[in-house]
Amino acid sequence: MTTTKTDRTDAAAGILFIAFGLLFGVQSLGMELGTAFRMGPGYFPLVLSGVLILLGLAILIIAFKKVSATEMGGFAWRGMLFILPAPVFFGLTVRGLGFVPAIFLTTLIAGLASLKMKPQWALVLAFGVTVFSTLVFSYGLGLPFRRFGPWLPL
Amino acid sequence: MDLISNLGLGFATAASPENLFFCLIGVILGTLIGVLPGIGATATIAMLLPITFQLEPVSSLIMLAGIYYGAQYGGSTTAILINMPGESSSAVTAIDGYQMARKGKAGTALAVAALGSFFAGSVATLLVALFAPPLTVVALKFGAAEYFSLMMLGLVSAIALAHGSILKALAMVVLGLLLGLVGDDLYTGTPRFTFGMPEFAGGLNFVALAVGVFGIAEILRNLEGEQDRTVLGTRLAGLFPSRADLKRMVAPMFRGTAIGSVLGILPGGGAVLASFASYTVEKRISKTPEEFGHGAIEGVAGPESANNAGAQTSFIPLLTLGIPANPVMALMIGAMIIQGIVPGPNVASEQPELFWGIIASMWIGNLMLVVLNLPLIGLWVKLLKVPYHILFPIIMAMCSIGVYSVNSNVYDLFTVAFFGLLGYGLIKLRCEPAPLLLGFVLGPMLEENLRRAMILGRGDPTVFVTRPISLLLLLLMVAVLVVVTLPSIRKKRDEVFTEAE
Incomplete structure (x- = not known):
C-alpha cells in the first residue's frame, strides 16, 4: 500500500x-x-x-490522494502590506491632494515594500517618478488631472 | 491582384512617419519590458492602454502590436543571458540558449534567436495577409451558435497551455467567465454580482483586472525572495553565427515557423505552446538528442522561430473574428472597442487601412527589431543590471496612473488591489492566471451568443450540433479535451513543462 x-x-x-x-x-x-x-x-x-x-x-x-505534496513557500507579507495599498491610496487622494503629491506618495509607499530600498533612495526615486510622470502625462499627453488639489493650502 | 494592392495600402499606412514613429516606440518599449524581468507584455499593454486613447486608432494599435512582439524578442535576450525568461514563450529558449551563453556563445545564441524570429515573423506576416481575408468571408456566415462553439473551442484550448493541473486551469476559466458577468444584464438590466455598488454596473474594469492579476501579483511574487541576478555575457564576441551554425539553424527555423504559424491561429494562446512543441520536435528528430539541454543551436532556432510565428498568426482570429487568442489579444480588443471599432469580420472591409496597416506594420516592426537588437544587445545587458527594487515602485506608479485615467473611477483602483491580492493567492496555489483573463473577456460574449442561439433555436439545444460549422468546432473542442487528458500526452506535456522550469 x-x-x-x-x-x-x-x-x-x-x-x-x-x-x-x-x-x-x-x-x-x-x-x-x-x-x-x-x-x-x-x-x-x-x-x-x-x-x-x-x-x-x-x-x-x-x-487528498497525492503521492507527493508540494510546499507553498513563503509569502511576501511586506510586499502585500505596501504594494496593495499603493493604488488604493492614489485613488483616494488624486482628486483631493492633486496628481503631483498623490503620485509622489504612491511611489514612496510602493518603494517601502522592498527591504533593499533605503529611505533616502526611495525619496529620490519618488521625486524622479513624479517629475517624469507630471511632464509626460499631465503636460505631454494632457490627461485631465488637477496637479494640486483643493486639500492643499495653496 | 488584391493581395498586392491591399499590402500596398497597408505599407502606405504603416510607413507614414507618424506610424513608423509609434511602431518604433512600441518595439523599443516592448524589448525594454521583455528584458526587464518581472513585468510582462500583458501588464505593460494594460498599463499603456489608457495612454493610447489619445492617438489615432491605427497608430495606437500599431504601437500595441509593436510592444507585443518586441517583448517576445526582449524575453529571449534575458532567457539566454540570465536563464530567466522575460516572457513565458521564451521559457524553452532558456534551456539551450543559457547553456550556449555559458559556453561563451552568448552572441551566437542571441543572433540565432533574432534571425530565427525575423524569418518566422516575415513568413507569418505573409500568412496573415493571405489567410485573414478569406477567413473573414467565412466569419461573416457565422451565427450565434457558431460563435458560441468557437469560443468554447478557444477556452478549452486555453487550458492546453496552462502549466500543471488541467482541472485547475478549467476552474480558472470558469471563474473568469463568472467575473466577466459582473455588471448589468444585457437583456433585462438586472444588476448582477455588483454587491449593491452602482460603480460596477458596467462590469469590472478589464484594464484594472489585468493589471492586478498580471502586474501586481507578479510584483508580489518577485518580492518573496529578493535575490540577486547574475548576468552572463560580458563576452559577446562573435555575434554572427559561423557558416556551420547557420547551416544547422535553417531546417529548425523552417519547421519552427510552420509549427508556430499553425498553433498561433488556435484560439487559446499559440505562442507558448508553439515553442514547446517545436522544442519537442527538434529534440525528437535530432541526430544528436543528447546535445539538447547542453547548448544545442537547434533548441534555440526552432522554438524562437515558432514563438514569433505564433505571435504573428494569433492576430488572425482577432482580425477576422474579433476573438482573442491570448490575453494580449484580449487587450487589443479592449483597445479597439475603446477606439470605437467593433472587432470582427467587418474590420477588413470597413476599415481596410487599419486592417492592412496593422499587418504591414508587423513586418516593419520585425525589421526594426533585428536592426535595433543586434547592435543594441550591449545596452540591454546593462539594463538587466537595474535592480528590481528600483523598478517596481515605478511600475506601481505607472499602473496607478494608467488604470485611473481609463475612466477616472476610484473603484477601478480598488479593483486593482483586490485582483492583485487574488492573483497572488492564485499563483501561490499554483493556478495560472492566463485562462482566467481569457474567460473574463469571453464571458459576456459567450453568454450573449448562447442566449441568442437558444432563442433562435426556439429553446432547442441541438442547434449547436445540427449546424455544420458549429458541429465541427465542437468536435474539435472535444478532440482537444481528449488529447490533453490522455495519460500518455499528459505525461509528455508535464515533461516539457518540467524541462522548462
Whole structure:
C-alpha cells in the first residue's frame, strides 16, 4: 500500500473555487432564472457556478490522494502590506491632494515594500517618478488631472 | 491582384512617419519590458492602454502590436543571458540558449534567436495577409451558435497551455467567465454580482483586472525572495553565427515557423505552446538528442522561430473574428472597442487601412527589431543590471496612473488591489492566471451568443450540433479535451513543462 499525502496547496485551491462557486451560485438563485428558451439573468451564472463547485470538489478530492505534496513557500507579507495599498491610496487622494503629491506618495509607499530600498533612495526615486510622470502625462499627453488639489493650502 | 494592392495600402499606412514613429516606440518599449524581468507584455499593454486613447486608432494599435512582439524578442535576450525568461514563450529558449551563453556563445545564441524570429515573423506576416481575408468571408456566415462553439473551442484550448493541473486551469476559466458577468444584464438590466455598488454596473474594469492579476501579483511574487541576478555575457564576441551554425539553424527555423504559424491561429494562446512543441520536435528528430539541454543551436532556432510565428498568426482570429487568442489579444480588443471599432469580420472591409496597416506594420516592426537588437544587445545587458527594487515602485506608479485615467473611477483602483491580492493567492496555489483573463473577456460574449442561439433555436439545444460549422468546432473542442487528458500526452506535456522550469 502506498502512503498518500494531502497536498495542502491543491486542497486550498479546491476550497477557494468551491467558495467562489457558492458565492456566485447563491446570488444567481436570487435572480430570475428563465427557461432554456429564454434565459433569465440568473441562468448562465448558475450553470457556471455549478460547474465551478464541481471542479473545486474534484480538485479537493484529488488533493487528498497525492503521492507527493508540494510546499507553498513563503509569502511576501511586506510586499502585500505596501504594494496593495499603493493604488488604493492614489485613488483616494488624486482628486483631493492633486496628481503631483498623490503620485509622489504612491511611489514612496510602493518603494517601502522592498527591504533593499533605503529611505533616502526611495525619496529620490519618488521625486524622479513624479517629475517624469507630471511632464509626460499631465503636460505631454494632457490627461485631465488637477496637479494640486483643493486639500492643499495653496 | 488584391493581395498586392491591399499590402500596398497597408505599407502606405504603416510607413507614414507618424506610424513608423509609434511602431518604433512600441518595439523599443516592448524589448525594454521583455528584458526587464518581472513585468510582462500583458501588464505593460494594460498599463499603456489608457495612454493610447489619445492617438489615432491605427497608430495606437500599431504601437500595441509593436510592444507585443518586441517583448517576445526582449524575453529571449534575458532567457539566454540570465536563464530567466522575460516572457513565458521564451521559457524553452532558456534551456539551450543559457547553456550556449555559458559556453561563451552568448552572441551566437542571441543572433540565432533574432534571425530565427525575423524569418518566422516575415513568413507569418505573409500568412496573415493571405489567410485573414478569406477567413473573414467565412466569419461573416457565422451565427450565434457558431460563435458560441468557437469560443468554447478557444477556452478549452486555453487550458492546453496552462502549466500543471488541467482541472485547475478549467476552474480558472470558469471563474473568469463568472467575473466577466459582473455588471448589468444585457437583456433585462438586472444588476448582477455588483454587491449593491452602482460603480460596477458596467462590469469590472478589464484594464484594472489585468493589471492586478498580471502586474501586481507578479510584483508580489518577485518580492518573496529578493535575490540577486547574475548576468552572463560580458563576452559577446562573435555575434554572427559561423557558416556551420547557420547551416544547422535553417531546417529548425523552417519547421519552427510552420509549427508556430499553425498553433498561433488556435484560439487559446499559440505562442507558448508553439515553442514547446517545436522544442519537442527538434529534440525528437535530432541526430544528436543528447546535445539538447547542453547548448544545442537547434533548441534555440526552432522554438524562437515558432514563438514569433505564433505571435504573428494569433492576430488572425482577432482580425477576422474579433476573438482573442491570448490575453494580449484580449487587450487589443479592449483597445479597439475603446477606439470605437467593433472587432470582427467587418474590420477588413470597413476599415481596410487599419486592417492592412496593422499587418504591414508587423513586418516593419520585425525589421526594426533585428536592426535595433543586434547592435543594441550591449545596452540591454546593462539594463538587466537595474535592480528590481528600483523598478517596481515605478511600475506601481505607472499602473496607478494608467488604470485611473481609463475612466477616472476610484473603484477601478480598488479593483486593482483586490485582483492583485487574488492573483497572488492564485499563483501561490499554483493556478495560472492566463485562462482566467481569457474567460473574463469571453464571458459576456459567450453568454450573449448562447442566449441568442437558444432563442433562435426556439429553446432547442441541438442547434449547436445540427449546424455544420458549429458541429465541427465542437468536435474539435472535444478532440482537444481528449488529447490533453490522455495519460500518455499528459505525461509528455508535464515533461516539457518540467524541462522548462
